[in-house]
Amino acid sequence: MATEDLSSALPSPAHPLASPGYGKRGTPDQPPLRRDTFAHLPLRARYLAGFIDALPERAAMDAKTLAKEQPLYGQAAVRSALNELSLAGHLRRVRRISETGAENGTTRWVFHTYWSRTARSDEWWTRLLDGDVPEPQSEAPGTPAPQPAALPPGRSEAYRTLAQLGLRDPRLTLSAADCAALEDLAAAWLAREPAPYNLTHTLTTGLPSTVHSPRAFVARRLRDKLPPERPRLASAPHPAERHRNLVECTECGTPGRPEAIPDGLCRACHPINARTDALTWPVTE
Template structure:
């Protein structure tokens, strides 16, 4: 039938919509060079869509609705089923990755990507690769570039000392020279307000060298280092079911699909392990021996 024509002309990748920052296509590492036979092992529908996806740029939208609109042959349901099959074949995984909040932000932030591999990979390769992956800056976003870096919290605390007491008014050069010492106080758990109080408390009538005076107090009254908190491992990455989006560890989603979606979509039955085969054989032999004795 016409819709099974995997040689149909593909739309130009440049016209494909891009995903929102933090979403979209991301190419897996260690890709082999593109060859005409890359997707010959797939059925015509999957081979056609794989060729389309393979040509899309980084951060291109990868949801079934967008991919259905991007080509003339298959609707959303067909695309969704094809994505499931591409996951089973080892070409595709969906992930959500925890990233640290930006300065001034609180709470957990996640980025969502659909990883694509032109080369088919097994579940073990995907699990190891995704766990070790580092998310680069989002394509299409502009980095904030300044001629002078923003002042640190330590620098800002030192610069404001003169507002608390004019006897400790420091120059920009003074703040820069003392910034590392003040930063060590903050790193050991002292708040900026507590640090300021320590530095301005009990000042003499005259401070002839504010820089030298502040340095001496920073050195002499340095608080002890806090004991390291016990490390708590927090999952940095979760693989999502390609079909329903339920998150889980990579090893819990073989083929990129959860158990429910793999069964509902007519996936192949799991291949028994060698131990399961041996156990079954032993069970059969035991039944046979019982029948003979009977």
């Protein structure tokens, strides 16, 4: 059931991007997607989680767009599912002061929806939004932490992404030998842009009507469209910068410090006993 839900929720390559300063933002320390990654969620939230997880960085994340881009749920149902994902620890809506605005002496806010494939605690989100990137996951007390899906021996994420290209577009079907020959090029890409969806999107968009040599075509695109190396951001901002980030209530948009909006919902929107009723699955810090 979970497998069917996830596969049916895959977005199209045409999903709109948000305006600069808006949209989806990934989080660090993400394990590979498993068939049961979102099995702990209610059906509606599970479906939307699979859909959101496959979206690229900066994808539009407002309820209106999400409702339009998938076939099963309207805006009201999408808003309810987003609340469920926030309660579960997968999602936070955030506004922060733009560096551009600060340099000009004005206050300009930008808005992001942070997404975590792994359910996170409020403490984890607070640390992340304050610029303190959490360490890799340790097993939560008393509960087994989900383990990443094992790849066949010697097979990397890069190899798997290449092997699945033919499922997205038959014109780019590669053999095992092709995948092995291109694995290093794809790994170099993922080292700079660690989102397999973005790699797949780049390789499969704007194809000619006929691809005579998929291996040569993919190799050329991997070289020509390799993302630039980006400098790493500082792990923690200066203390004076720590209050530049505000969490928005997923339901009504009320802003506040992370600790004032538990589970990403303000007190007025937070359901009674939400932690007891909704968070019955492992949440790691």
